[in-house]
Amino acid sequence: MRPLHTVVAWAVCLFGTYCLAEPAFAADTRDDRVTVLEQKLDRSLKLIEQLTDRVKELEAQRAATAAAAQTAQPPAAVVAEPSPQTQQRLDSVEQQVTQLADAAASRGGGGAGVPLHGFFDVGIGNHTANNPDLKGANMGGLDIFLNPQLGEHTRSLFELTFEVNDHGSVQPDLERAQLGYQFSDAATIWIGRFHTPFGYYNTAFHHGQQIATSLRRPRFILFEDQGGVMPNHTVGAWLTGADRLPDGKLTYDFFVGNGQTISSGSIDMRSGGVDSGGAIYGGNLGYVFGETLNGLKIGVSGFRSRITDDQLAGRITRVDNVGVYFAYDTDRFEHIGEFYRFNDTDLIIRGPAHRSSAGFLQLAWRLPIATPYVRYERAELDQSDQFFALQNQGMSYYRAALGLRFDLDPKSALKLELGRTKDTDRVIEQWTDAMLDYAIRF
Amino acid sequence: MDMITALDSNRARAHCALFLVLTLPCVALTLPWTPAAGGPLAPAEHANLLDRLPQSWRDDHGQILRVPSLQGRRVFVTMAYTSCHLICPMTMQRLIDIQRDLDARGTNAEFLIVSYDPNNDDPVAWRRYRVSHGLFRDNWHFLSGTRSDTERLARLLNFEFWRDGDHVMHDFRIVALGSDGAWRGAIDSAHRDWQALL
Numbered sequence: 001m002r003p004l005h006t007v008v009a010w011a012v013c014l015f016g017t018y019c020l021a022e023p024a025f026a027a028d029t030r031d032d033r034v035t036v037l038e039q040k041l042d043r044s045l046k047l048i049e050q051l052t053d054r055v056k057e058l059e060a061q062r063a064a065t066a067a068a069a070q071t072a073q074p075p076a077a078v079v080a081e082p083s084p085q086t087q088q089r090l091d092s093v094e095q096q097v098t099q100l101a102d103a104a105a106s107r108g109g110g111g112a113g114v115p116l117h118g119f120f121d122v123g124i125g126n127h128t129a130n131n132p133d134l135k136g137a138n139m140g141g142l143d144i145f146l147n148p149q150l151g152e153h154t155r156s157l158f159e160l161t162f163e164v165n166d167h168g169s170v171q172p173d174l175e176r177a178q179l180g181y182q183f184s185d186a187a188t189i190w191i192g193r194f195h196t197p198f199g200y201y202n203t204a205f206h207h208g209q210q211i212a213t214s215l216r217r218p219r220f221i222l223f224e225d226q227g228g229v230m231p232n233h234t235v236g237a238w239l240t241g242a243d244r245l246p247d248g249k250l251t252y253d254f255f256v257g258n259g260q261t262i263s264s265g266s267i268d269m270r271s272g273g274v275d276s277g278g279a280i281y282g283g284n285l286g287y288v289f290g291e292t293l294n295g296l297k298i299g300v301s302g303f304r305s306r307i308t309d310d311q312l313a314g315r316i317t318r319v320d321n322v323g324v325y326f327a328y329d330t331d332r333f334e335h336i337g338e339f340y341r342f343n344d345t346d347l348i349i350r351g352p353a354h355r356s357s358a359g360f361l362q363l364a365w366r367l368p369i370a371t372p373y374v375r376y377e378r379a380e381l382d383q384s385d386q387f388f389a390l391q392n393q394g395m396s397y398y399r400a401a402l403g404l405r406f407d408l409d410p411k412s413a414l415k416l417e418l419g420r421t422k423d424t425d426r427v428i429e430q431w432t433d434a435m436l437d438y439a440i441r442f
Numbered sequence: 443m444d445m446i447t448a449l450d451s452n453r454a455r456a457h458c459a460l461f462l463v464l465t466l467p468c469v470a471l472t473l474p475w476t477p478a479a480g481g482p483l484a485p486a487e488h489a490n491l492l493d494r495l496p497q498s499w500r501d502d503h504g505q506i507l508r509v510p511s512l513q514g515r516r517v518f519v520t521m522a523y524t525s526c527h528l529i530c531p532m533t534m535q536r537l538i539d540i541q542r543d544l545d546a547r548g549t550n551a552e553f554l555i556v557s558y559d560p561n562n563d564d565p566v567a568w569r570r571y572r573v574s575h576g577l578f579r580d581n582w583h584f585l586s587g588t589r590s591d592t593e594r595l596a597r598l599l600n601f602e603f604w605r606d607g608d609h610v611m612h613d614f615r616i617v618a619l620g621s622d623g624a625w626r627g628a629i630d631s632a633h634r635d636w637q638a639l640l
Contacts, residue, residue: 117604117611147605185561203607211609244564291570331531331575366527409631410529410613441611 118442119143119208125435129216130226131166132421132431139164140437143175143208155180155188161207163225173225174271175207175233187241193271196234197253197284198301199338200325210439213334213373213405215417218360219397220379221338224267227393229358229381230321230340231260231305233269234280247291251299253284262309265392277316278306295330306347309390316347317387334364334371344385354385364405371405383425395426401433412440492517492623494598496591499556502568502584516551516626517619518639521601521612523559524571529614534575536616536629540636541579547640553582556595558603558610560586600628 121140128134141163148156159176178192195203202221205212222228236257243250258270259278282303289296302322309315323340339359345351357380364373377399381388388394401419408414415437422430497509518540522530537553544551557563563571568584571577577584587595596603603612618626618639627639 115604117606145606206606211606211611290566294570294574329525329527331527334527407528410532411631 114146114148117145117147119145119210119440120442121209121437121439123215123435123437125433127431127433127435129433129435129437130222132433134166140209140439141207143206145208153182155182155190157190159206165225175223178238185241186243187239190238190240191236193233193235193269194238194255196231196280196282196303197238197240197255198230198282198303198321199284199323199340200286200297200299200327200336201338202230202232203253204327208439208441209415209437210411210413210441213364213371214362214375214401215403215405215415215435215437218338218362218375218377219393219399219421220358220360220377222393224269227266229267229379229388229391229394231267231269231280231303231307231319234258235269235271236280242288245290247289249288249290251284251286251288251297253301254281255283255303256281259306259308261307262311262387262390264310265390267307267391276314277308280305282321295333296326296328298324298326300324307387309386311386311390312348314348315386317385318345318347319387320344320353330366332366334366334373335362337361342381342385342387344382344387346386354382354387356381356385356388369406371407373401373403373405375399375401375403377401381425396424398422398424411442412438414438489625490623491598491619491625496587496594499554499583499585499587499591500565502565502572504565507583507585512552512554513623514621516549516621517554517623518551518616519554519556519595519599519619520616521556521558521596521603523557523610524563524567525559525608526610526612529612531575533614533616534577536614536636537582538577540616540640541582543637543640549640551581553579555582555584556592557584557586558592558596558601558612560589560592 120142122137123129123140124137126135128136128138129140141161144158144160144162146156146158146160150156157176157178157180158174161173161175162170163173165171174193176193176195178190178194180188180190182188195206197203199221201218205217207223209215217223217228220228221230221232223232234255234257236255238253238255238257240251240253242252257280258274259280260267260269261277262268280303282301284299284301286297286299300323302320304321305319307317307319309317320343321340322343323338325338326336328335337360340357342354342356342358344354344356358378360375360377362373362375364371377397379398380396381394383389383395399419399421401417403415403417405416406414417433417435417437419433419435420430421433422428492509492512495509499507499509501507518537520533520537522533534555537555540551541553557568563586565586568586572582572584586592595601599617601612601615601617603610605611613631615628615630616636617628618636620626627633629636629639
């Protein structure tokens, strides 16, 4: 008597042999089906040819009838016009076909799902881009970008980043999550978490470094968790749009949202809701030049926010900010300048307003082989203003930078930057950065 | 007894190995298999693509361009938008190169430049673009259509694009159609040689 495992082994072997034979049968079946389909196709083609000939014949007859009717007096007017009902049905079918095609187009290919896009960059240098205490190779953020089209008017945008913090651990962050309703080209309302529309840079460029010309953002408008001192994100509602003028375009933004708080030395936009403090609200008006000064945009922006902090319960600092900006963006140049004034008040003490300012000017030249750029930044931030004093990076500074961007292909860029930074209050120190960054999008 | 058990065990292992040798190729044969792409994506190489494109576009003169009117002519199609300053200038330069080579060969072709951003690229914007870039040839048509027509054309000719605020993220791509409206080839970031398409 054979042991059981031997019997089992023979059984599976026989099963394997059966499996080997099965594709052969399947192949035969496929061949048969292909033959049948080919025959059907041949018959269909013949039928189409016959129908085509018949249509030509009928058209010839109709033309002859029309010619005869034209020559005969009085005209017989017997050419078959479609009845109103038939015409109505034809129109209805045509409309349905168009709607189906449009719906398929708006779904982006039907069944393909939501396209996944993203950005990533990796750098190396004697300092990292945003922290002078670190050096060597460093990973930037993996920025996952989704903007599914939900309907004719409904818009959505999600930006999920995986960032490496100063301790080397990876942190996910939902940087933007906004749902919008587009009334027309002139007005879209967004609700959710969005980039606060102050100035130009903050809404023109996001966490993906590949789309920005420079290697890093101006320091004072770095994102909140990277050391920026501006409320770059707002959770609330945002009305935005543009109106065409005879020679240009007027752009506008109005927004309102949760007032931020300063927590552990950085700005928290309070995505989960507000328990104390107040709101942030503001707007941005811009003008995009048309024929004359084509490529130039100028604008003004402002916001007011009531900001709490984790150092003194009940303290609210009212932050008033106004800014002016320009961007000159052409095939040859990308020049950007922004300047902001702060006028902040501690609403508990009711003392004098604290005035601060910050700005930058960046000039870039798009040459055939590379894009060199220079940038100068300056921030004079009042250290008696709790809004800045409580932020880890809320010190005054200046920075001069010289950079070079190589576009290796449309989806990847190599950037070099040499910068000199000096902190001018709190702790006075200065350093030189030499960095390289490889940024891609997909 | 131990020896017999060991022999049986070895035999069972041999049978299992034989089973694997026989069945694994069968499993591999039954798996779905997709051939690797060998060149720029060709949506339907033998179809008359010109017939399948959205048929009506507005040009930079404000006139309607009917695609069927291009039947019988060779056509180069690309997509661009007027406020693009990174990739589109490269695309225009490549179209200029193609036009120069066609002229040298005494060959005619129509160039269709379709906007990725029809909301902003109206005839005035395209006209301004044409003038500022010195692209005055009559066979160059700067076109805008409806959003759905734009997406349909992009899908038919494999122009991948997506919106990121004011930016339109897209690639460098030019599609060549023959005088029969059929696919001739495409130039993109990975396939830059256009001589074969002339």
